[in-house]
Amino acid sequence: MNDSINQDQTCESTLKYAAIRLETISEMDHRNNELLATLGHELRNPLAPIKNGLQLLAMMDLGEDAEKVRSMMARQVKQIVRLVDDLVDISRISCGKVLLDKQVFSLIAVVEAAIEESSILISENNMTLEVIDNSDAACVCGDLSRLTQVICNLLNNSAKYGSLGGQIVLTLDASDGFVFIRVRDNGMGIATDRLENIFGMYEQVESADGLRSSGLGIGLALVRSLVKLHGGVVDAESDGLDCGSTFTVRLPLATGILIDNVVSKGVSDQSLRHFRVLVVDDVRAMRFVTQQLLEKLGHEVQVAENGRTALEILDSFHPDVIFSDLTMPVMGGHELARRIRQRKDLESVCLVALSGYGQSSDRELAFKAGFDRHLTKPVDFQRLQDLFNELD
Template sequence: MPDLSTVPGSAIADVFDWAATPLGAAATWPPALRTAAGMVLHSRQAMCVMWGAELRLLFNDGYRELLGARAHDSAAMLGRPFRDVWPELAESGGAILDEALRGQATGAVEDYPFTVERNGYPERIYVTFFTSPIHDEAGAIAGLMVTCVETTARVESRNQRDDALERLRLLDRIGEATRVASDPRAIMDEATRLLGEHLRVTRVAYADLEPDNDRFTIRHDWRVAGAISTVGVYSLDLFGSRATSNLRIGRTLVIDDVDRDLAPGDGDGMFNSIGIKAIICCPLVKAGRLAAMMAVHQVAPRRWTAEELALVEAVVERCWAHIERVRSTEALREADRHKSEFLAVLAHELRNPLAPIRNGLELLRLRGGNETVARVGAMMDRQLSHMTHLINDLLDIARVSSGKIVLHREAADLGAIVATAVEAGMPALDAAGHRLTVDLPETPLPVEADAVRIAQVIGNLLTNAVKYTPPGGAIRIAAHVDEGEAVVSVADNGIGIPAESLDAVFEMFTQVARSVERSNGGLGIGLSLVRRLMALHGGTVAAASAGPGQGSTFTIRLPLAGALPRPAGPSAAQAADGAARPLRILIADDNVDAAQSLSDLLALSGHETRVAADGAAALHLAARFMPEVVFLDIGMPGMDGYETARRLRRLPGLAAVRLAALTGWGAAEDRARARAAGFDHHLLKPAIPADVSAVLAAVGG
């Protein structure tokens, strides 16, 4: 390595081709500075010498290559101040070098980042540089010797590990943010925002493919301040033929620079129109069909990394999965809503013809008749009760499933509830010739429950025992206390249940041993309703059986409550079988048979009745007849029962008239709407005579 301290200045100019440059004065440098210059010239490492207060540069080819400056005019750069050559480094790197020149800081600066231009693209690199002072004869620092080593590969390797962990954390955040979301837009909003902020891009958009598979709809886009929204419907053709065909087969579109990577007319127009120069468009193909896309936009050219592409692909997959989950759930909710609406309409339509049948049977009972009429009437009454029970169970299942059942809890004696259920089930028991044994404790079993619903539970278990026990069988109902719980069991000696079906019997529409001879055994919803009602009460139900032919036992358990309140006196409805005097009663129902049969039934009890087929006729009759009680059907054509009720109360002299809704609509919201319209009572078709009598008794003597 030559020692420039002994070489004349002219010779140095020849060697370095530095004629007519400030380096031509190199002969006047201190020997140490000239020696350092020779070392820089011949070294294969990236080295430079900076001398004087202005840090003028002398660098070799390795240093020039490191900074991506080969295309620069080297002759014009040599000997110039550092800050003039690389102004972009002056603010951050200049301070470090100034301190080294003053002798305040020398040594190594590791993994120093800065941006250079390579292959036409800005590129971020890292270097570790070592500085050491060059002293003159007086011992003062005349310059710096700087050796640089590029550490980009090492830093990127470390960064890749860190980035991989950060990507995993990002995917976890997206998953957590979207896992509990119940709205597709909320999922899109969180996923695009988190991805956009992580990648530091201009825009992230999520799109669905339309059914024609030729158009896509951007449902949502996250964007930085000032960027326009791209939400809307577009044609896939806007991407250009080559990109569109790749997207359809699931190949990600990657564009680093729109102007360089896309031919004119091959999709560049779409991106340039929104000021975008770099794009990742990741398609998602499901079942061989393009289903969704996620696009990442950048306003400036950008060289995308493989890791960034993989991240976008992972995000669109997860985003789509969560969106489809929410959409599927919403579709199920919508289907369930339609099912509930259908069941409500079905129940209404089925209850309408049951009403005149119930009234007709009561007329036959009151008028009396021969033995055959009495027997047939009793048979029809049992079948009518069975059909009404099926309709009620079907509706209750829909209400429980949609969360529309509201329990009216109060302190009640479980023994009394059992007695009520047994009384209701006696006709079916007698018809089948079963022997019933009831074993209740002498002391009350206090529970906090909806007495009507628990009676329904026990009634369904009793009905189940009746259906699945051969004629002349034995059924036993027993109640007792066990570890702070009230326990009721319904046991039979019927067909039994296989061990593998003990839990399945509580599923919807399930019947064990369904066969032709038992095809009239019901819909298979009674036990499902039992389990759901018990769950609402915080209780349980379980089935047990020794196997086929060995009978079965169903057991319900409810938490015991405190002491029961003192029994109240009999209500007006309980104390009187109908009104104490004849009443003027108006009946309005578009079902003529139902209205007329109820009128005949009430007339038989001495009441004066009038019948109207619609709301307008009811108002006309009421103004002249001045009824004391009005039974109104809700679903009348034209003016419905709600509006008719409101207008009736506005008629002179009828503000206090007793109004009873007589309808097939029995949901909680229907009852609430009836109360709001001014009804005093809500009777569900076919109304049982006792309920009608209770309405009349409420009018008073």
């Protein structure tokens, strides 16, 4: 009888301990995700004026040597932005906050978009890319930007770990209700005992001499998570170190209405209309660069360092568009938006939130406050052009 009571007490204690541990782990995951979101915001803020400044320089006559330096810096900034985006995306996926904008599009369309993103890194490593399309115009249903991210990460992975001057082969196939995307390289390969864990968080490949590679080790983890969200699977194959590797993504074959023009080509024409614009940001560098960039496009621009100053300017300056940061001292962007929406003389102004926070909850708060658009820093020049063209 006593043994039975003791066993019951032991089981109860074990269950309580397990519950406490589970709660502790859940709390740690929550804090980790909050940390990644905050880190993304803090990194995006200084990146925004750097990226926009480089875009501004691209509009000037720098000379051949200076343009090479600017172009090199722009490529490196783009890689940093991609790393920050990957960090934040991993956090959002683990919290179940990633929503897919699903459409039906051709497989080759997403591949072309990914190649456009990865082409510079591949060429910098003096590698060649061969595309073999056996998909017979197959279509997939998914989020174009997310699937582009998947293939782009795989191509970048091959460019990073491939042999200098080596080859990458991207093959597309379709059979038995599925489409297959294979990315093969002849680079450093993967040790056979590491294949099973290669898609884990912070996993990194070791070379034949035992040295760990550079990077955060999150690219392949993100690939697996995004593919899973699309109802697919991804696996890796390699005969060992120095034998190259092959990554295969399998996705359901889609049927439905095919959308057109999913991949934008080139840069859209500059809007013919000149807008009055107010830029509100507490970071001086961001105000300066954004003002210079918009004035270069022919717009009339004024700036303010917080919401209160912006309201004072709005008494005498009536803009067509207001770009506002959200987290500012004295008065933030949300309160600014609410006060603007209460004014009849500003009811037609287009309010655009510019923020380092880019999660769906952040966008919802911005829209609830009265913003019409939400853009995540650093904003691409082409995105600004598209916005003005939409308003034209």
